Amino acid sequence: MSGKEEKEVEISIRDVGVAFCDNAGNHVQALTGVNLDIYKGEFVALLGPSGCGKTTLLRSVCDLQEVTEGEIRISGKTPGEIRLEQKFGFVFQQPVLLSWRTVKKNVELPLEIMYYSKADRSKRADEMLQMVGLSDFADHYPGQLSGGMQQRANIARAFGLRPDILLMDEPFSALDEFTKEKLHMDLLQIWSETNKTILFVTHNIQEAVLLSDRVCVLSPHPGRLSAVVDIDLPRDRTLEMKETAHFNELVSKVRNSFEGGSV
Amino acid sequence: MAQKRKRKKRLYQRIRENKRLQSAETVVLPVMLGIAIFLLWQGGIVHQWFHTDVFTLPLPTKIGSIMGDNIDKILENTFSTVSVAFIGLALGCILGYLFAVLAAVFPRIGSGGLGIIGAFASIPVVALAPVMNNWTRDLSKEASIRSMASKIIVVMLISAANMSLNAYRGLTEVKPFSEDLMAIYTTKKRVVLWKLRIPNSLPYVFIALKVAVPSSIMTAIVSEYFAEYITGVGRQIRENIVLAQYATAWAYIATACIIGVAAYVLLMVIQGLTLRRYH
Known part of the structure; x- marks a missing residue:
């Protein structure tokens, strides 16, 4: 320190x-x-x-x-x-993933809300998934993932917008x-x-x-x-x-x- | 003896745990029941049980041959009933869904409005149909058009009530924290609706349709009884009973069953294709 x-x-x-x-x-x-x-x-x-x-x-x-x-x-x-x-990035207690979107589409959600271009979204989401080690599961749906993987996807999403401040609310307590x-x-x-x-x-x-x-x-x-x-x-x-x-x-x-x- | 029972149980368990047999069971058992009823009916045993005769309750083969003989007329009436049911269902579901969206976006007005809609859902068709006949009296000079409009409105009201109550749940009962997630990104209300609420409501739309599709056909059939213009499967059941042509009436009853089952199967197929992505 x-x-x-x-x-x-x-x-x-x-x-x-x-x-x-x-x-x-x-x-x-x-x-x-x-x-x-x-x-x-x-x-x-x-x-x-x-x-x-x-x-x-x-x-x-x-x-x-x-x-x-x-x-x-x-x-x-x-x-x-x-x-x-x-x-802000926020990681909730439960991985709040939308069940009708693939993992990658879930990570892209904040970027979509921010009107990032399709190419940027895809590139950024790939980077984030790589970072949390979920690249192979990009096209899976949340229901097909274990609790730990869901929480990883959740973290990837929170980092996607490159927030200055990351807030995490007991993110691992259910694992x-x-x-x-x-x-x-x-x-x-x-x-x-x-x-x-x-x-x-x-x-x-x-x-x-x-x-x-x-x-x-x-x-x-x-x-x-x-x-x-x-x-x-x-x-x-x-x-x-x-x-x-x-x-x-x-x-x-x-x-x-x-x-x-x-x- | 005890050993024998144990082995029997094992065999039974093996059958129970076999996935393939289980899925076959769900098809085989209902079909067997159907065949049993057919045999009891055709064999006249049902008639003995209910102390009736083959004139009032014609044999299945007789009903079948009458359906074959009158196929053109049956198809014509089927088309009339199905078009009333389908147009009413489509209009009602669209209306009901739009109302649910309004209620979800403006909760203060919406929750009260939904109560009124709920009351609509509990009005019996037999009460609604004559009222609608009256209301549509001046709509057109053609009795067939007047009647069709009246029937469609009844179906529409019943379907709209069902759809709006279910869709509202789907639009508002989102996963915990997902509204907070949207708030963190200061998402506009419109975007929350589009990206969170509407996709979330899709399974609920099918819950509504599972009730609305059969009930739209039933409502169409019942409102035909009260309609001015004589057409439709339901009306033919009534007309033929009045004329004591029970076999023909039964042919139309069978047609009504086929329409109902076919519509439900179609709905299940559409649901399977649409909700593939929802886990």
Whole structure:
């Protein structure tokens, strides 16, 4: 990791709170008083148990959720403005692939929406599929793919528009351990090649420590940022690091930083 | 004894698990049932069960020979019924689908409108047909045209209701997060409709058609009963029963069955070709 003074703040989250009414009409304070700066090209994990507001924070950053207190600025602009500039990529929990389109056509979807020419779309989609190792499955339909391959296609689609900021909402939580480890390494590889800013929501401590530069620990009731842990493991990360003493120290450090001790 | 039963079960299981036999079974069993009914009917056993005679319930061979003798007239009436059913179905489905699109794009107006459409779907044909006869009275001087229009409108209303309710579901019940996905790319409403909602609604359109196709034929047949102009398979059933020509009436009943089954088979083929890509 390079020195802090060289880093440029990309996403600035100031005193952010989110409140809404749930279906029963109850007032819910999903998040309160969150302050966080995310640097350009940084890999940040948002970690916490269910109901701590980590997904809400992620959705607020890309303007899918309205912020009720404080403000979020991305390179000086509001999330809404950045969304209009189409600078976000979002990987959802489930691979939201359209079942009537081939894998390639799914990857091309955002490019179609942006009126890219047919040749450009095809070329870009081929590159992305190559990147996630799905070139041989370009003409398959999503229903013919395994869960891991579907999630790869999902990632390929998110990278297709070359977004500045990639938001990932528990993208691997539904996958088996083998697929997950493979995709962890793939994601880090793609990240180091493309140098995007990644905000990665997870409830898995090991996953957060293995992947990120910083782990932001959120605690529930109400959702708030309770700690930020720097992960000083060297890049490039490897799966073997998971067995080192330092990795386990970091995992314990993160675990102990949940407010109220354990969750 | 116990061993013998076990072996029997194994054989039974083997038959159950054989894919080829299974698919043959789905064809063979219904055909066997059909043959059984034919034999019971032709053999007069059905007549014994229901205490009736071959005059009221003619033998299948008799019905068949009457169909052969009157083939020209039957085809003419079939054409009349099928054209009413098809035109009504097509207009109704287009109308219903357009309404569903409007409801999906403007949900506030749409959800209320769909309730009214739902009420239409529950109006019985026997109530709707005479009303439509009245409404179309001044449409044309030709009784045949007046009647046809009236019948088409009844079929149209019934099909439109069915289509709009199903299509609305298909247009709105999209995969979780897919609307968020579109929002991330600030997709225009028009593009969301075109790229997400309409393709998503296609399987639902076929769900609607599976009900609408048979019901359009049934509706056409029932509205013929009330029509001013005497034509169509349904009307011929009625006319022949009135004249106590039961064998001819049965020939038209058989024709109605053939039309219904043929239309359904055609629909299944079209569905198979269209939804090939949907998994």
